[in-house]
Amino acid sequence: MTGVSEGDEIVTLKLLKQKMHDFAQERDWEQHHSPRNLLLALVGEVGELSEIFQWKGEVAKGLPDWKEEEKVHLGEELSDVLLYLVRLSDICNVDLGQAALRKIRLNAIKYPIPNSNPSPNSNSNSNSNPISKP
């Protein structure tokens, strides 16, 4: 949907971290990549991502009604958020990939899988679960 076919290349967080590091170093941008500068840049990108969705009302999964260029634009804004997130993590010495796996494990403990044949009651509980994260 982003103008590239899935699986062209295995994309690890470490690969993106290295590419962002090299990109900044080659352009002498490291001096500007302080934690709070990168955090505010991330917030700026989240704003651009939100602008794509702001006047659309509820949006269906898979974006069936979106033009191809809208989907490409969305891919670019999602990427900008990711790239600043990867760079911010690197500058803060956080191993984002390992932290994410750890967080998923913590979430699995916090939100155990409900039993396979739940009562309507436990059903409504599972429905309210998403209020918690993620």
Add this chain to the structure above:
Amino acid sequence: MTGVSEGDEIVTLKLLKQKMHDFAQERDWEQHHSPRNLLLALVGEVGELSEIFQWKGEVAKGLPDWKEEEKVHLGEELSDVLLYLVRLSDICNVDLGQAALRKIRLNAIKYPIPNSNPSPNSNSNSNSNPISKP
């Protein structure tokens, strides 16, 4: 810095996407994972990430003065942003990894590497470059 040693496991965006998909499916949360629900959840996590930095003034790279628990907490909030970003991309049929590689290629064209011995002038240009993204 996040309480896990780097490189324990190769973390691809596809792995995180699959784990988030399974996590939601096992808990019957897919009904709640619409694009705009996930986007607002992402904004909520960016808010929690910002709260970690909000009263600290300028923060040095590598967070030398931070307590270990603060770094672990930071890793968790960075992860929450990443996990919602991965899930939002999946629900929108965007291949986030390929989109990110494509965006880096576009950025490399947009911001060519300055010549190796720049004049003070081109230097100051390269300093102002970061105002553009990423």
Add this chain to the structure above:
Amino acid sequence: MTGVSEGDEIVTLKLLKQKMHDFAQERDWEQHHSPRNLLLALVGEVGELSEIFQWKGEVAKGLPDWKEEEKVHLGEELSDVLLYLVRLSDICNVDLGQAALRKIRLNAIKYPIPNSNPSPNSNSNSNSNPISKP
């Protein structure tokens, strides 16, 4: 809807600015109220505001289905965003009230009122107008 009846008191931006100034001064918080600290605190509050809406799907105007405590909570989060915005403006020497009136005047020039009996075409234009701001 916020547990107070409308119009109890005339609320000017200057009144809120003065109250926020006094509140910070009385608690010796001014040392913490730098522009970027306040901006990140604002982002944190926008995150809390988003969390209220994140799992709700599309929400009807007037929030007809919301519990009273949800509306009160919403009023508190909207207020937190406003109070940090007022404080940030003050610390940046921006007269927020006058700036807002000026911005409305600029918007009125940018988006003139469409003629009273528009063609279907100009109609669809007016529909896409909101993509611009505000």
Add this chain to the structure above:
Amino acid sequence: MTGVSEGDEIVTLKLLKQKMHDFAQERDWEQHHSPRNLLLALVGEVGELSEIFQWKGEVAKGLPDWKEEEKVHLGEELSDVLLYLVRLSDICNVDLGQAALRKIRLNAIKYPIPNSNPSPNSNSNSNSNPISKP
């Protein structure tokens, strides 16, 4: 600092609410002003506000080193956030002005004024207070 002199006009939240209501009605934009559309538009504006500060490192109170056009731009972005916040509150039937006064009263109870001659200890406590809100 925003190109207008302070106090030209008394600006109440009710005045801004009325102006935003009329602006939307005159342009047939009310159909687009659902709570979540306005919330995402607000997030977009917070992103634009953040972009102004993103590469600046720590910024001094009063923005002594900023160019006049930067200050005017800042006033416009602060205003965009305010105007969407006022509009979102109106659409949600929240009296933003009264809610803000109520929140300040709640904060005053939550963070009582420390005694006038605090010990170094209680001082350091008051310093950490701002981690709470607002």
